[in-house]
Amino acid sequence: MIRLAWRQFRTEAVVAVVGLVVVAIVLGATGPHLVHVFRTAPSQLTNTYRTLQGAAAVLVLVAPAILGIFFGAPLVARELETGTFRLAWTQSVSRRSWVVVKFALVGLVTSGVAGGLSLMVAWWANPINIVNADRFSPANFGMFGVVPFGYALFAFALGATAGLVFGRTLPAMATTLVGYVAARLAVTYWIRPHFEAPLRLSLPLSKLSGLGFTRSPSGPVTIGAIPPNIPNAWALSASIVDDAGHAPTARYLARVCPTLAGGPGSGAVGVTRSGPAPGGGIQTCIARIATKFHAVVTYQPASRYWPFQAYETALFAVVALALAALSVWWVRHRLV
Amino acid sequence: MTSAIDTQGLTKRYGRRSALSGCTLSIPAGKVVGLVGPNGAGKTTLLHLAVGLLEPSAGRIEVLGHRPAESSEQLARVGFVAQNTPLYASMTVGDHLRLGGWVNPTWDEDLALERVEHLGLDVSQKAGTLSGGQRAQLALTLAVAKRPELLVLDEPVASLDPLARREFLQSLMSIVAEHGVSVILSSHLVSDLERVCDYLVVLVASRVLVAGEIEELLASHHRLTGPRRDGLHLPPDWEIIEETVTERQCALLVRHESPVHDPAWTVEQLDLEDLVLAYMGREATDGHKQGRTLVGAHS
Amino acid sequence: MIELHLEARSGLPPYQQIVRQVQRALRLGVLQVGDQLPTVKEVVERLAINPNTVLKAYKELEHSGLVSPRPGIGTFVTATLSDGSFASHGPLRQDLLRWLAKARRAGLDDESIEALFQDSFRASADQGVA
Numbered sequence: 001m002i003r004l005a006w007r008q009f010r011t012e013a014v015v016a017v018v019g020l021v022v023v024a025i026v027l028g029a030t031g032p033h034l035v036h037v038f039r040t041a042p043s044q045l046t047n048t049y050r051t052l053q054g055a056a057a058v059l060v061l062v063a064p065a066i067l068g069i070f071f072g073a074p075l076v077a078r079e080l081e082t083g084t085f086r087l088a089w090t091q092s093v094s095r096r097s098w099v100v101v102k103f104a105l106v107g108l109v110t111s112g113v114a115g116g117l118s119l120m121v122a123w124w125a126n127p128i129n130i131v132n133a134d135r136f137s138p139a140n141f142g143m144f145g146v147v148p149f150g151y152a153l154f155a156f157a158l159g160a161t162a163g164l165v166f167g168r169t170l171p172a173m174a175t176t177l178v179g180y181v182a183a184r185l186a187v188t189y190w191i192r193p194h195f196e197a198p199l200r201l202s203l204p205l206s207k208l209s210g211l212g213f214t215r216s217p218s219g220p221v222t223i224g225a226i227p228p229n230i231p232n233a234w235a236l237s238a239s240i241v242d243d244a245g246h247a248p249t250a251r252y253l254a255r256v257c258p259t260l261a262g263g264p265g266s267g268a269v270g271v272t273r274s275g276p277a278p279g280g281g282i283q284t285c286i287a288r289i290a291t292k293f294h295a296v297v298t299y300q301p302a303s304r305y306w307p308f309q310a311y312e313t314a315l316f317a318v319v320a321l322a323l324a325a326l327s328v329w330w331v332r333h334r335l336v
Numbered sequence: 337m338t339s340a341i342d343t344q345g346l347t348k349r350y351g352r353r354s355a356l357s358g359c360t361l362s363i364p365a366g367k368v369v370g371l372v373g374p375n376g377a378g379k380t381t382l383l384h385l386a387v388g389l390l391e392p393s394a395g396r397i398e399v400l401g402h403r404p405a406e407s408s409e410q411l412a413r414v415g416f417v418a419q420n421t422p423l424y425a426s427m428t429v430g431d432h433l434r435l436g437g438w439v440n441p442t443w444d445e446d447l448a449l450e451r452v453e454h455l456g457l458d459v460s461q462k463a464g465t466l467s468g469g470q471r472a473q474l475a476l477t478l479a480v481a482k483r484p485e486l487l488v489l490d491e492p493v494a495s496l497d498p499l500a501r502r503e504f505l506q507s508l509m510s511i512v513a514e515h516g517v518s519v520i521l522s523s524h525l526v527s528d529l530e531r532v533c534d535y536l537v538v539l540v541a542s543r544v545l546v547a548g549e550i551e552e553l554l555a556s557h558h559r560l561t562g563p564r565r566d567g568l569h570l571p572p573d574w575e576i577i578e579e580t581v582t583e584r585q586c587a588l589l590v591r592h593e594s595p596v597h598d599p600a601w602t603v604e605q606l607d608l609e610d611l612v613l614a615y616m617g618r619e620a621t622d623g624h625k626q627g628r629t630l631v632g633a634h635s
Numbered sequence: 636m637i638e639l640h641l642e643a644r645s646g647l648p649p650y651q652q653i654v655r656q657v658q659r660a661l662r663l664g665v666l667q668v669g670d671q672l673p674t675v676k677e678v679v680e681r682l683a684i685n686p687n688t689v690l691k692a693y694k695e696l697e698h699s700g701l702v703s704p705r706p707g708i709g710t711f712v713t714a715t716l717s718d719g720s721f722a723s724h725g726p727l728r729q730d731l732l733r734w735l736a737k738a739r740r741a742g743l744d745d746e747s748i749e750a751l752f753q754d755s756f757r758a759s760a761d762q763g764v765a
Binding site: 502505506512534551554607 | 688
Binding site: 001003004007008011082083084086087088089090091092093094095336 | 387388389390391405407408409411412414415416418419420422423424425426427431434435436438439440441442475478482
């Protein structure tokens with residue numbers, strides 16, 4: 001049965017491996033230069049191979065979805081569409097073995113391809129990641145480490161199960177795309193922040209990356225905080241509160257910053273960044289606010305990067321296994 | 337001796353629709369069984385139940401004494417060619433033979449190669465480019481080379497031209513002669529099956545109308561023509577399958593156990609097609625009034 | 636070896652057609668004692684018919700003592716039907732040909748001739764039985 005599953009999947013596997021080799025050649029040819037720039041002029045790194053950086057990021061990001069769509073969705077759906085499942089299920093192999101072997105073989109190859117791709121890009125982008133010190137942020141967390149293995153397993157299992165349940169390839173492909181994107185977003189913004197309770201950090205307003213003021217159409221002004229840059233940590237939120245934990249009221253802001261409240265229109269009226277002050281009026285009002293208020297930042301520290309990688313990989317792998325179990329059940333109890 | 341197929345009240349429902357209702361059959365092993373009925377009568381459902389692709393909603397089915405597909409041993413004992421002979425289009429003839437060996441411990445490679453050579457199939461040709469007749473022959477080869485005790489073929493010749501149809505049936509019969517395998521094959525045409533089968537099952541509108549040895553069926557059914565007589569007294573063992581009454585004449589198609597002695601009747605032999613059509617006609621006109629399932633006596 | 640064939644609309648069951656063809660071959664001397672009949676597999680492969688049909692025909696021929704099976708080899712002719720009667724075929728055939736010519740001269744077409752022959756044949760057969 002393994003040989004049959006392999007024979008059916010051979011072409012796709014070869015295409016995937018050829019793709020990996022091409023990526024390896026491109027990255028291998030350009031990687032040493034990145035290291036050279038890192039040693040000589042690290043500030044220039046982000047501008048070196050800009051297009052390639054973007055392309056590599058997109059590739060790693062979409063690889064699980066692509067593999068789920070093209071390896072997962074047709075895996076069983078194609079057999080159901082062409083009727084060959086009737087040929088397969090009447091050979092001397094139980095359909096349970098048939099579905100288990102197919103899922104295991106193709107699932108592992110898929111996971112290996114996506115994970116391998118991520119490892120290669122991680123090797124290549126290592127100098128950039130060291131300089132940026134931003135691996136925990138939502139944009140980067142899913143690209144490196146072990147999570148791509150889990151994502152690919154999940155996307156594959158989702159595609160294969162959808163194909164089995166719908167019995168048609170195209171709807172299964174669409175489901176895979178939508179389901180994968182939805183799952184990634186949901187986990188990134190709703191679940192990942194809660195793997196462990198975030199740490200809190202109180203600090204004076206001057207330590208923030210910046211402050212933002214916004215005025216609504218009716219007049220009142222609100223103030224927002226831009227979290228400080230903690231290397232390789234994931235800042236979740238930043239808020240401005242007084243010692244009692246209350247945010248500044250609109251009335252208070254109007255009083256300490258009359259220049260803001262008096263102006264016409266609505267929207268963002270001023271943003272400060274650490275560095276040269278954009279305007280004297282705003283600086284004065286910030287100084288006034290800072291006497292009474294401070295900032296509270298919640299974040300996941302850099303030390304939790306690998307535990308979080310493990311949790312998230314396990315989460316996606318478990319869901320993938322559950323989908324595979326559903327498929328085995330479906331093949332044995334629903335398609336009869 | 338175990339039956340090839342044994343069913344008791346076998347029923348398959350999809351939601352409220354019945355694809356097969358209360359099918360009770362006992363088909364002895366060693367037969368070539370023709371399963372005849374119009375399209376949509378439930379032939380495919382019955383065959384899929386027999387090979388374990390489907391499971392019954394109610395009732396029981398045993399194939400060669402076991403539940404279909406209950407184990408890989410049982411799967412190995414039954415060869416199946418599905419309707420439209422599905423094959424992996426992108427794989428070659430040779431690939432199909434290899435995969436047959438991979439998934440069947442009882443695979444007879446010599447037999448497979450010999451058949452492919454005899455049929456003149458090119459092992460390097462993609463299955464997707466084969467003609468209908470070649471596809472059917474390759475599918476039959478796959479089913480036969482696992483050396484099953486029972487071959488189940490779903491409409492194997494329906495889509496073939498007359499020459500390919502004949503070649504397929506020749507192949508099939510020579511396999512039966514050589515390996516003594518039991519066969520059940522379906523068709524919506526009686527004429528396809530007449531010569532190759534020795535047992536017939538007629539399935540109409542999800543019910544078995546008649547089943548039995550073809551020879552016994554032909555011996556026990558006759559067309560009788562005689563003058564019209566009102567208040568006709570027929571022997572108790574006669575069952576009227578079809579009745580045509582004109583002003584003067586009365587023509588009956590009857591099933592009877594005892595020979596017809598009354599000299600008033602002209603007795604005519606039936607051919608298989610007449611017989612099957614008569615049963616189908618009866619089902620269409622008054623199937624709901626009469627006892628619908630009539631199962632032949634089996635030894 | 637003889638070639639067997641089937642007629643779709645003969646009205647006779649296939650096994651009887653085989654029996655009759657073998658009998659005719661024996662009668663006409665096409666098959667002699669010691670000749671082999673085609674194997675079941677050969678017949679089946681040629682005619683696309685059920686092997687049991689051929690087996691049944693051969694069994695019937697065996698019962699009437701015309702052939703006997705040699706296990707593993709085939710079925711062989713053990714008796715012939717042509718013996719004495721075959722010699723008289725010639726003159727009878729001449730008579731029949733003369734009669735056919737006469738019927739045609741009388742204006743009968745083929746169908747009428749056949750009907751007349753069948754009718755007389757049956758009448759004479761009935762007399763024979765009675």
